[in-house]
Amino acid sequence: MTFVYLVVFGFAATALLGLITSWIDRKVTARVQYRAGPPFLQPFYDIVKLLGKETLIPAGASKGAFLIAPVIGISGVIVVSTLFWVNQFFSEGFMGDWIVAMYLLTVPSLSLILGGFASGNPLASLGASREMKLVIAYELPFILVALVPVISAHSIRLGDIINVQAGGVFAGSISGILALIVAILCVQAKLALVPFDIPEAETEIVEGPIVEYSGPGLAMFKLMKNMLLFVLPFFLIILFFGGLRFDGINILWTVLEYLGIVAIITVIRNTNPRVRIDQAVRFFWGPMTLLAIVAVILALKGL
């Protein structure tokens, strides 16, 4: 059963849905700019192509850390998505898996930081240090808003959070809406998309931490990002919309919720300029943390 959980759901299903989501993202971006956009199979071609390329290790790099970083990142995403799928379909979570999920969701950022510093490139080091500051910035409000469903459900198990919402989703309450708004902005930063793509600003420090990666290493990082593009909206759906539901008309709502979150992320990405790292930290520690605290207090009052 572990094999089914990890490989079929954790890796294959997540990667497939992540790649499809990344195509939606690119297609919507293209349509916003009045372009035609890439064909449907484009993300798959990109990954297959990168797997067939040569791996180059820069002269000044620390070889072991450079090669292991993408593996750490992608394993983190696989494990965390397995945790979500297991809670979703098999109700086999454990007490406190919410905490494990919060920890594992930072593993991709950690792997980027590790890979960036290991590659010995000044631009990569710059990107990695910015990534570190961004993690410090968004983690506080993200953990606070992820606490809101825990308070409302009186349980720290993801399975219980899903089950309690069978009666009514948390996004229907005032605290839930506030928390959802903050959570979407934090997800934007977690995915390192505009306006929070400071660590990998393509036009400024050419993709930051992954600048020296080529071939399979780059493919793993790209796949990791595409999988995160599915995993984080999935986490929000679990926290605020009671998980994916496939009974009757609910299947339509599930698809709409998912596409809605992805569309909001994409539209924010396409209509904003990049902010500086100090502006991002001020934004997350100021208004976002305040909103998150308000949401937590409202949730404690039962609103």
Place this chain on the structure above:
Amino acid sequence: MSLKLKALLKSPWVFHLSTGSCNNCDIEILDCLTPRFDLERFGMLLVGSIKHADVLLVTGSCNRMSVERLKELYKQVPQPCLVVAVGTCAASRGIFKDSYNCPVPLDKIIPVDVYIPGCPPKPEAMIAGVVKLIEKVGGAK
């Protein structure tokens, strides 16, 4: 055609290098990414790092200073990699043929797969050149 080659031809990521061009070709290359031509339809992206590139797009007449950088970059491209010479300067040095500063043409320095002549070439010509490149590499297999 093997899957690897097919995937390479379906998503060629382009790194753009100017070896002392007058910037006209560079501006025309950027035109290819605009809504009117939109090369992302064919999976092409302009990447900022040579380590991510599949196609090395060279413009300009290869002057003495930039030739060293060109050789250095060509060593760092992950194979398989294709080279495209854009503009008359890159193809044959153009009006700089007798210049003291441009002693060697591009194809004597690194192997070139496709030449796109023009001063500057129109975006349509570049797209035609890219299609020829894909046909050449895909047909050879």
